[in-house]
Amino acid sequence: MNTSDLLSYCMSKEGAEQRVHNDWKATQIQSDGVLFAMVHESEGRPAVSLKNSPALAELLREQHEDVFPSAHLNKTHWSTLYLDGGLKDSQIYYLVDASLQQALATKGGHHG
Numbered sequence: 001m002n003t004s005d006l007l008s009y010c011m012s013k014e015g016a017e018q019r020v021h022n023d024w025k026a027t028q029i030q031s032d033g034v035l036f037a038m039v040h041e042s043e044g045r046p047a048v049s050l051k052n053s054p055a056l057a058e059l060l061r062e063q064h065e066d067v068f069p070s071a072h073l074n075k076t077h078w079s080t081l082y083l084d085g086g087l088k089d090s091q092i093y094y095l096v097d098a099s100l101q102q103a104l105a106t107k108g109g110h111h112g
Contacts, residue, residue, distance in 0.1 A: 001083040001092055003039055003046045009093060010037045013100055024072055036103040037096060038073070046083040048092070049073055050099035051106075060095075077102075 010016055010029040013036075018029045026040035026049075038049040049070040052060065057079045060067040066085030069075035081087055081095070 001087075001089045003083065005089075006037075006046075006048055006083060006092065006096070007039060010039075010096060013096075026072075031100055032104060032107065034103040034107045036100040038070075042071070042080055042082070045085075047080050048083060048096075049078050049080045050095050051077050051102045052079055052095070052098065053077075053102060056098065 007018070007027065007029070011018060013029075013031050015031045016029055017031075018027050020026070021028050021038070024038075024040060026038050028035055029037040029039070036051055040047055040049070049072070054076050057069075057077065060079055060081075061069070064081070064086060066082040066087055067079050068081075070078035070080045081092065083092065
């Protein structure tokens with residue numbers, strides 16, 4: 001998985017928009033005004049920060065050394081994962097989808 005593949009996938013989501021955060025040298029991807037992915041480099045490697053439920057975040061970090069708490073975001077809800085590590089593309093795509101759902105659910109209040 002590389003950054004451009006990931007960005008294409010994120011941007012294929014309904015209402016997705018990207019903007020560059022210069023301080024963090026990161027590309028933030030939002031849907032409906034809600035941040036759901038942030039693409040950047042960590043330790044010189046391509047990475048993405050995604051929103052997870054705290055339970056999923058904990059599980060991912062236990063199972064994969066390529067998943068760790070995000071530096072710039074709320075560590076309980078945001079995990080960073082390396083794109084060039086042990087995670088399969090299908091897992092990364094799944095986590096992007098989960099992140100989008102989580103972000104939109106949080107925005108929409110408590111229905112569903």
